[in-house]
Amino acid sequence: MGRRPCCSKEGLNRGAWSAREDKILTDYVTAHGEGKWRDLPKRAGLKRCGKSCRLRWLNYLRPDIKRGNITEDEENLIIKLHSLLGNRWSLIAGRLPGRTDNEIKNYWNTNLSKKIMPQLCIRRSSKGKAEANKLPATADSSSDHEAVTRAAAEQPTFLIKTKAVRCSKVYIPSPSSPATQHEHLANNHQRSELARCNENTPSSASELQVADPACCFLEDFDMEELISGFPVDDAFLQLCVDDDVGQFTRQNDVVSTDDNGSLWFCDDDAMQDEFRGSDGCTESQIAAEVETLASLIDSEEEHRE
DNA sequence: AAAAAACCCAACCGCGTTCGG
DNA sequence: ACCGAACGCGGTTGGGTTTTT
Numbered sequence: 637m638g639r640r641p642c643c644s645k646e647g648l649n650r651g652a653w654s655a656r657e658d659k660i661l662t663d664y665v666t667a668h669g670e671g672k673w674r675d676l677p678k679r680a681g682l683k684r685c686g687k688s689c690r691l692r693w694l695n696y697l698r699p700d701i702k703r704g705n706i707t708e709d710e711e712n713l714i715i716k717l718h719s720l721l722g723n724r725w726s727l728i729a730g731r732l733p734g735r736t737d738n739e740i741k742n743y744w745n746t747n748l749s750k751k752i753m754p755q756l757c758i759r760r761s762s763k764g765k766a767e768a769n770k771l772p773a774t775a776d777s778s779s780d781h782e783a784v785t786r787a788a789a790e791q792p793t794f795l796i797k798t799k800a801v802r803c804s805k806v807y808i809p810s811p812s813s814p815a816t817q818h819e820h821l822a823n824n825h826q827r828s829e830l831a832r833c834n835e836n837t838p839s840s841a842s843e844l845q846v847a848d849p850a851c852c853f854l855e856d857f858d859m860e861e862l863i864s865g866f867p868v869d870d871a872f873l874q875l876c877v878d879d880d881v882g883q884f885t886r887q888n889d890v891v892s893t894d895d896n897g898s899l900w901f902c903d904d905d906a907m908q909d910e911f912r913g914s915d916g917c918t919e920s921q922i923a924a925e926v927e928t929l930a931s932l933i934d935s936e937e938e939h940r941e
Numbered sequence: 942a943a944a945a946a947a948c949c950c951a952a953c954c955g956c957g958t959t960c961g962g
Numbered sequence: 963a964c965c966g967a968a969c970g971c972g973g974t975t976g977g978g979t980t981t982t983t
Contacts, residue, residue, distance in 0.1 A: 651976085652951070674968065690969080691952065726971060741972075742950050 649683045653692055657682060661689055662697050695736045702734030706743055714740060715748060 649657070664680035670693065672679075673686035682689060695701075706714075710732055717728040725737035725744075732740065 650953080652978090672968090685953090686968090687954090688952070694970095695951075723972065737971075738951075746949055 647683060648677075648685055648688075650688075653684075653696075657684065658692070658697060661693060665693055665697070691738075695738045700734055701736065703739075706735075710735070711748065714744065715751075718744065718748070 653661075660680055660682055661676075661684075664676065664682075668679075670690075673690040676682070676686055676689050677684045680689075684692075713732060714728060717731055721727050723741075725741045729735050729737040729740050
């Protein structure tokens with residue numbers, strides 16, 4: 637059974653939006669608020685798919701949208717966040733007020749990816765691609781591809797794997813290495829702060845100042861996702877079996893430890909091996925990155941005030 | 942000046958996740 | 963617990979604009 641299309645495409649406008657359509661959509665959303673995108677076109681009298689309306693509103697018409705002129709600070713933040721989060725554009729955009737995920741994604745693809753990884757800069761153009769499609773793969777093009785793959789593999793990366801792709805495992809590195817004893821999560825107080833963030837309990841500003849800046853920064857991230865980069869000890873293990881955090885063990889995942897004492901919420905040995913064998917990303921590197929990011933954002937917010 | 946190539950970004954598409962009945 | 967609808971996300975495409983030849 638195929639997926640039902642989001643709407644009937646027949647008789648609908650496609651492509652660029654006209655000023656009149658923009659006005660209709662803006663007026664409608666201003667009057668009725670966001671949501672119910674599927675019904676919106678009919679109610680507003682637009683010949684557009686609901687999805688298209690949503691996208692147009694979120695990426696272009698919203699009043700708080702900031703357009704163009706990405707500042708150096710924003711650029712640095714994007715680079716930093718991308719190194720931590722990868723292509724999680726919506727998360728990155730969430731840290732850049734007024735910027736949309738689409739804008740950041742485009743900006744990354746057209747500007748930053750070249751700056752960061754010039755060796756990966758193989759132009760994508762519809763014409764070029766059409767040409768490429770016409771031509772059989774040459775020795776040169778395949779070696780280019782290999783070079784790109786190699787460069788990508790060699791590129792140091794400190795990604796926080798915020799969402800498992802086709803896998804629900806959560807990997808918690810071993811506490812045994814000295815590097816795992818990094819300061820800002822080394823005591824139970826801070827760990828409990830972390831747990832509280834996870835409960836989505838609103839914390840007062842003063843409370844948050846007491847907590848680790850990294851924790852404050854992490855407050856509105858999905859802690860279940862981010863926790864994969866943190867060390868584990870007995871107290872944390874206990875948290876895992878408590879109801880509040882017990883969600884880590886959902887979906888029939890099996891909690892196990894490996895030879896290094898690392899904790900796995902996954903019973904797939906092959907995947908564990910693959911994950912372990914990936915890059916050399918250490919907990920301390922992640923911690924340092926998060927801390928840097930936290931102070932960066934703090935200073936940015938101070939600057940705005 | 943014209944054609945081709947490159948660039949840029951809005952919009953589309955399909956899939957995964959969340960929500961509500 | 964299940965299922966379908968709605969939503970949200972990230973990858974990709976298409977076409978307008980700018981730059982190069």
